[in-house]
Amino acid sequence: MSRLNRFRIVGSLLLGVLLLMGASDNSSRIDRLGHQMMCMCSCSQILMECNHVGCTYSDTMRNELNAGVDAGKSDSEVLAMFVEKYGTTVLAAPTHSGFDRVAWLLPYIALIVGLGGVAFVVRAWHKRRVPATVAATSGLSTADLSRLREQARKETDL
Amino acid sequence: MPQIGSFVLLLALALSGYSFLFGAVALFRRDSLSAVITETARRAGIASFVAVLIASAILVTAAFQNNFSIAYIYHHSNIDLPIPYKFATLWSGQEGSLLFWSLLLSGYGFVLRLRHKTDERLFAHASVIIAAVQVFFLLLLTFAARPFATTPGELPLDGAGLNPLLQYPEMVIHPPMLYLGYVGFTVPFAFALGALIMKYPGDKWIHITRRWTMVTWGLLSCGIALGAHWAYYVLGWGGYWGWDPVEVASLLPWLTGTAFLHSVMMQEKRGMLKTWNVWLIFVTFGLCIFGTFLTRSGVVNSVHAFAQSSIGTWFVIFLAIIAATCIFFYVYNRSHLRTEHHLESLVSRESSFLFNNVLFLLICFVALWGTLFPVLSEWIQGHKITVGPPFFNSVTVPFALLLLLLTAVGPLLAWRKTSLGSLKRNFLWPTVGAIAVGILLIATPPSWGSVFGMRPWTDVAYFYSLIAAMLAALVIFTVAAEFLRGGRVISGHTGRGLVSSMMLLGHRNTRRYGGYVVHIGMALIFIGVLGTPLNRTAEKEMGFGDKIDIGPYSLVSRSFTQDETPNYSSSIAILDVYRGGKLITTLYPESRFFTATQQPQHVPSVYSPLREDLYVVFEGQNQDTGRPIIKAHLNPLVSWLWIGVLVMLFGTVLALFPNAPVPVRAVAAAPVTAGFHAPTAPVGAD
Numbered sequence: 121m122s123r124l125n126r127f128r129i130v131g132s133l134l135l136g137v138l139l140l141m142g143a144s145d146n147s148s149r150i151d152r153l154g155h156q157m158m159c160m161c162s163c164s165q166i167l168m169e170c171n172h173v174g175c176t177y178s179d180t181m182r183n184e185l186n187a188g189v190d191a192g193k194s195d196s197e198v199l200a201m202f203v204e205k206y207g208t209t210v211l212a213a214p215t216h217s218g219f220d221r222v223a224w225l226l227p228y229i230a231l232i233v234g235l236g237g238v239a240f241v242v243r244a245w246h247k248r249r250v251p252a253t254v255a256a257t258s259g260l261s262t263a264d265l266s267r268l269r270e271q272a273r274k275e276t277d278l
Numbered sequence: 279m280p281q282i283g284s285f286v287l288l289l290a291l292a293l294s295g296y297s298f299l300f301g302a303v304a305l306f307r308r309d310s311l312s313a314v315i316t317e318t319a320r321r322a323g324i325a326s327f328v329a330v331l332i333a334s335a336i337l338v339t340a341a342f343q344n345n346f347s348i349a350y351i352y353h354h355s356n357i358d359l360p361i362p363y364k365f366a367t368l369w370s371g372q373e374g375s376l377l378f379w380s381l382l383l384s385g386y387g388f389v390l391r392l393r394h395k396t397d398e399r400l401f402a403h404a405s406v407i408i409a410a411v412q413v414f415f416l417l418l419l420t421f422a423a424r425p426f427a428t429t430p431g432e433l434p435l436d437g438a439g440l441n442p443l444l445q446y447p448e449m450v451i452h453p454p455m456l457y458l459g460y461v462g463f464t465v466p467f468a469f470a471l472g473a474l475i476m477k478y479p480g481d482k483w484i485h486i487t488r489r490w491t492m493v494t495w496g497l498l499s500c501g502i503a504l505g506a507h508w509a510y511y512v513l514g515w516g517g518y519w520g521w522d523p524v525e526v527a528s529l530l531p532w533l534t535g536t537a538f539l540h541s542v543m544m545q546e547k548r549g550m551l552k553t554w555n556v557w558l559i560f561v562t563f564g565l566c567i568f569g570t571f572l573t574r575s576g577v578v579n580s581v582h583a584f585a586q587s588s589i590g591t592w593f594v595i596f597l598a599i600i601a602a603t604c605i606f607f608y609v610y611n612r613s614h615l616r617t618e619h620h621l622e623s624l625v626s627r628e629s630s631f632l633f634n635n636v637l638f639l640l641i642c643f644v645a646l647w648g649t650l651f652p653v654l655s656e657w658i659q660g661h662k663i664t665v666g667p668p669f670f671n672s673v674t675v676p677f678a679l680l681l682l683l684l685t686a687v688g689p690l691l692a693w694r695k696t697s698l699g700s701l702k703r704n705f706l707w708p709t710v711g712a713i714a715v716g717i718l719l720i721a722t723p724p725s726w727g728s729v730f731g732m733r734p735w736t737d738v739a740y741f742y743s744l745i746a747a748m749l750a751a752l753v754i755f756t757v758a759a760e761f762l763r764g765g766r767v768i769s770g771h772t773g774r775g776l777v778s779s780m781m782l783l784g785h786r787n788t789r790r791y792g793g794y795v796v797h798i799g800m801a802l803i804f805i806g807v808l809g810t811p812l813n814r815t816a817e818k819e820m821g822f823g824d825k826i827d828i829g830p831y832s833l834v835s836r837s838f839t840q841d842e843t844p845n846y847s848s849s850i851a852i853l854d855v856y857r858g859g860k861l862i863t864t865l866y867p868e869s870r871f872f873t874a875t876q877q878p879q880h881v882p883s884v885y886s887p888l889r890e891d892l893y894v895v896f897e898g899q900n901q902d903t904g905r906p907i908i909k910a911h912l913n914p915l916v917s918w919l920w921i922g923v924l925v926m927l928f929g930t931v932l933a934l935f936p937n938a939p940v941p942v943r944a945v946a947a948a949p950v951t952a953g954f955h956a957p958t959a960p961v962g963a964d
Contacts, residue, residue, distance in 0.1 A: 169515045212666035227644045234636040
């Protein structure tokens with residue numbers, strides 16, 4: 121086999137692999153994008169999960185999604201195409217721009233404030249703590265000891 | 279019949295009104311008459327239960343008798359509806375479910391009023407508060423959502439039928455469980471508010487409230503799990519949780535109730551967080567009412583049937599009254615809630631409870647925030663947006679993983695302060711075990727099963743799955759180590775076998791070890807959920823002998839058949855399932871068409887080994903070719919979710935059992951030379 125033929129075969133194989141990878145990428149892209157959108161038949165289900173018998177939207181929308189991806193549109197272009205046709209409610213989650221960003225940010229701000237707040241309170245209380253004085257036990261009555269035992273048991277169990 | 283039903287409801291309203299008004303008057307009077315009035319109010323409360331029970335029985339009887347002169351029966355039943363679902367008609371629609379709510383509330387009130395000797399004054403306060411809530415629901419049933427309203431015009435020959443999605447055995451028990459949990463939070467709320475109003479001395483109300491809260495929490499957990507199970511086996515989309523507002527509404531009080539069950543221990547043991555605990559209970563009850571408002575007012579879109587109605591305003595007013603009452607009595611009596619101790623260390627049981635509470639509330643906030651954000655967005659931006667599963671999953675998962683970490687670590691930290699030695703002793707081997715699980719999941723070949731051969735660096739969802747698996751393992755190992763440690767000590771003292779000693783350990787302190795079992799259940803639930811990112815689907819039009827390959831399984835269509843019942847007609851696919859060329863089972867996915875409602879429904883068929891679910895749906899038929907469309911889902915580890923729920927419920931029941939008596943060892947009151955040493959209590963003792 122000539123060197124040229126060998127190059128041709130290897131080249132064809134590589135091209136085939138790339139095409140297959142492309143196909144696989146397209147199907148995973150379609151699946152990923154389809155999970156970022158809602159079916160508009162008011163079933164409140166993700167587009168790729170809508171399973172209503174006779175749903176008049178999901179098949180059309182999936183075909184549009186396939187066509188958009190096959191036409192070489194980017195993810196944002198495909199999503200923009202759907203928003204233009206079906207409105208903002210077609211997106212399954214808020215976008216990361218404008219006021220929608222607040223939806224994403226606030227939970228994490230709350231997390232930082234909440235956990236930070238607990239850490240701050242614990243430290244503040246720790247600093248304010250009055251050092252416990254060691255009582256001379258010789259003066260404790262049996263009743264006192266029983267009470268202290270009960271207290272210790274109560275505080276150390278669970 | 280409708281007239282009698284309406285009259286009995288009116289009577290129940292009058293009795294509840296009496297129980298509330300006269301009960302309240304008696305609590306503020308301190309003369310000789312107050313005891314007599316309190317007793318009459320208590321009896322009126324009991325009688326109101328009987329009246330609501332009769333009203334409910336009338337509605338159910340009307341369903342059995344196909345009495346379509348009652349509009350509610352006409353809209354939610356039909357002649358051919360199977361008998362169990364006729365019974366379920368009671369909670370299938372707006373008016374009936376509100377009547378059912380009222381029935382459960384009066385039932386709880388009935389039990390509470392019968393047990394009034396436990397603490398007459400505290401129970402009298404709680405009884406008045408429950409009566410007040412009952413008055414609200416009975417007003418609603420009398421004026422806004424009337425279950426006995428008559429059908430206008432000519433009497434229909436048959437009813438419109440029950441929603442097909444509700445015609446499933448679990449639907450007969452899921453709503454009652456959920457409502458028992460939802461409504462049950464009224465009782466701890468009533469005790470907490472009553473104790474605050476009367477400045478109740480001591481912790482007794484906490485003990486009473488905790489038990490009620492645990493029962494309620496267990497029922498709500500059961501209700502939520504049944505709902506998820508129903509969604510999985512009936513809705514046919516291959517999932518069990520879709521973050522629908524109705525689902526979120528049930529989750530919110532569960533989260534705050536769980537937080538309360540943890541933080542209340544700090545009040546019992548250390549006299550801390552009194553204000554926090556009272557407010558947690560107030561908020562939990564408020565969320566029960568708010569959830570009802572959310573799902574019935576039409577404020578947010580929901581797939582659930584009774585989402586659109588005009589009773590939202592009633593709930594807003596009621597919520598405002600609840601908030602005002604709670605704030606007023608808190609401000610008035612807040613000195614009663616002063617803490618007895620402060621936290622001493624970040625590494626202590628107390629601070630782990632605090633972090634745990636913050637995380638529960640954060641998840642609650644995220645769920646609420648996501649549910650309400652579309653309304654806020656419309657208000658601010660002028661257009662509605664959708665906040666669906668992608669948002670909730672990506673935000674709540676990290677929070678839930680932090681919570682799972684605390685579930686593993688928290689219970690083994692000491693009160694006040696934990697030493698480094700204790701940390702090492704308790705966590706070294708469980709941590710090694712958890713890391714080994716992580717390595718195992720990455721290093722093993724994918725041929726072992728869907729979750730093996732994980733590549734956490736390829737997708738953040740896989741990374742979360744791996745962390746969840748490791749943390750779940752950590753929880754299980756730490757709890758197992760704790761059982762083993764205690765079991766060994768008892769075994770050494772008593773000469774029993776290790777398993778018997780561990781059982782005795784659990785029996786000696788049911789609350790503590792029941793709690794640990796609940797934690798194992800939670801870990802198993804996480805294991806059930808962590809396979810979600812690895813779900814796979816395949817869909818195909820199938821003729822005779824056609825095959826779908828999914829994961830290690832091959833589905834071959836053997837035949838298709840049809841069936842006809844008075845209630846529905848159905849098409850059924852008969853599919854043989856092969857694994858490694860060997861026939862392992864046959865699945866029968868079905869597509870039904872209900873005659874009365876003229877609605878279709880899928881009935882999936884599921885093969886559920888522990889490793890993964892093979893979930894097959896008869897999607898319908900191709901209009902052009904007439905060939906059936908079959909969709910197969912391969913959902914890893916889902917069975918563990920249901921097992922986890924059962925373990926969690928078992929732990930809850932265990933925690934409610936009384937402790938076994940502990941043999942008391944004599945303790946000499948000898949003088950101690952330096953400081954005092956608490957004598958070691960027998961292992962597992964309270």
